[in-house]
Structures are given as C-alpha cells and as structure tokens.
Amino acid sequence: MSVRNIFYRSIKSRGLRLTAQRKAVIDCLVASKKPLSAEDIYLHVQRRGLGINLATVYRTLDTLVESGLAERVGMELHRAYYTLCRGRKHLHHFFCKGCGNSYDLPHCPVKERTTEDLIPEAFTVTSHRYEVYGYCGKCSS
Amino acid sequence: MSVRNIFYRSIKSRGLRLTAQRKAVIDCLVASKKPLSAEDIYLHVQRRGLGINLATVYRTLDTLVESGLAERVGMELHRAYYTLCRGRKHLHHFFCKGCGNSYDLPHCPVKERTTEDLIPEAFTVTSHRYEVYGYCGKCSS
DNA sequence: GAGTAAATGCGAATAATTTGCAAAAGGCGG
C-alpha cells in the first residue's frame, strides 16, 4: 500500500471525512521532500487543476497536526511549515550556515529523558524544537 | 560594572546611539528572568512612566538581535520572545501554550554531549536552539 | 437515494509585525 493510502486511511480511522481537498493536501505533502507552507500547498494544488481555498488548506493542516499525522516546523520567519509524520520518528537537524545544507541529528533530547527529569513540575509536554547550527566538514576549513 | 552598563556600552561601541528608549528596553530585559515579547516590554516600560512606542520596541529588538546582543526564542506561540545573550551561559525554556509563561529548563542537550557524539562528522557547532512547548500545571487542568 | 453532520468557500476579521514620513534627539566638532 502506498504512503498516500496510509494517510488516507488514517484520516478515516479517526472518524474524519476523506474529502478531495484533504487528499490533495496529503498528496502534496507526500510528494514533497521538504516542509511546505500553507501557501505552498495552496499553489501546488491549484496548479494541478484542483480548486481549493486557502482557509481549507489551513484547516486541513490543523486537522493533520491535531491527529498527529503532521508536524509544524520552521516557524523562524513568522510562517509555519508542515511535514508529515512518517512512521513514528521525528528528526532534529544540524544546519550548516556555510552551504545551507541540513543533516539529521542522531538523538532527540526529549526522548532521552523522563518528563519529571525534564520539567520541574507536572507540566504537559506537547512538542519541542531542537536544532544545532554551525559549519559542516566542507565549510569548516 | 553592572550588566546593564555592559549592554549600554555594546550599543555605543557598535556606532549606535544610546537613546532613552533603547536603555528602557535593555533595562527591562536585564531585569526579567524570562524571555519577553515586544508587547511585554512595551507595557513594562509604560508602567515605569517612560513613554515608548510599540514600533520602537520592535525596532530596538531587531537592532539588539542584529548586533548579537539578544536572541529571539519561542516562536511556536505565534509571537516572538526576546532574551539577552549574557556572558557565555544561555538557558533553554519551556513555553506554556496556555498562559504564555516560560520556565527555565534544567539542562542543555548540547553541553551534555561531546561534539563527536552529537554530530557524525567533524562539524563545527556555533549555536543551537532547544525549546519545549506544552502546558504548565495551572493550564493543564 | 435521502438524511445528517461535517467540511468547504467566501469574505471579513484578527493579531503580530513592519513601514513611510515628518518631527525629535544623540553625539560630534567648534
């Protein structure tokens, strides 16, 4: 079964309706190698000839995030980007300030700790961000 | 020399003018134990009787960040928070999505690891960002 | 195929942040 269909089924298994717009947004994200903004998705879908409203894109993305199927990332410049959660693993990255490439980090600081250890009181953790910046081997010299 | 004066001097040494507004924003951030939003700063300054415009607060914060004197953090909450870069020690924070408060995290994932362990190759690490989001005790229930 | 609740489209509303421009103020030399 294709990745796409796995997401389609996840939508239905949560009691949500599998609409043409939701399919289009998922297809877009499945096809993309990098996180996309709501507007990116809106334009991609339009280009494929399917009509979709920007508000619907936003609502669909919210739905995906709330369902645990997607993640919001890269809010650095006052704009959210979205990426599908494939499998169960999310990644953290090293960003090279020289060449702009990014590399996966081999660990997640949150997974390695218990919540009590991490936060003094009984807080609820919903997400986290961990990014390392610097220069890769090529750009260090 | 006080922390405050160190920042005042840093402003001047960069050829920037030390205005009453810039002093007020710096004082505010020096006095605060947690990152502040532009509006937080605007209100604090007003309360001290000094007039300041919100646009000026934003411009001052931009200036501080561009000069390497401050850092923008906590952007997942659809709003930027600012914290001064003090000496060489930095902190990481837990941001409550309910009330907007933030709390210091007791550990830094980078300090706890060697560079080789952290990054596969011989990369140079210059900075990092680590933030946890969720709900504090009051906002969890 | 009809009924019903959920989802969409549309336009208007928000909220944070930015910008243009005239007026005010910092820091320099005198």
Added chain:
DNA sequence: CCGCCTTTTGCAAATTATTCGCATTTACTC
C-alpha cells in the same frame, strides 16, 4: 554650551499570516 548632521522616534497606515462566521456543499450511513 551651541549648532549641525544623521540616526532614531512616534504615529498612523499597511502588510502578512492565519482565523472565523455563516451559508452552501459534500461524504458517509442507512
């Protein structure tokens, strides 16, 4: 201390991403 020049500020309006209300359409169940 004075004036000059440039930077910075205040103000109001603009921008931008995102959200909302509501009428209409659609997916799914029976």
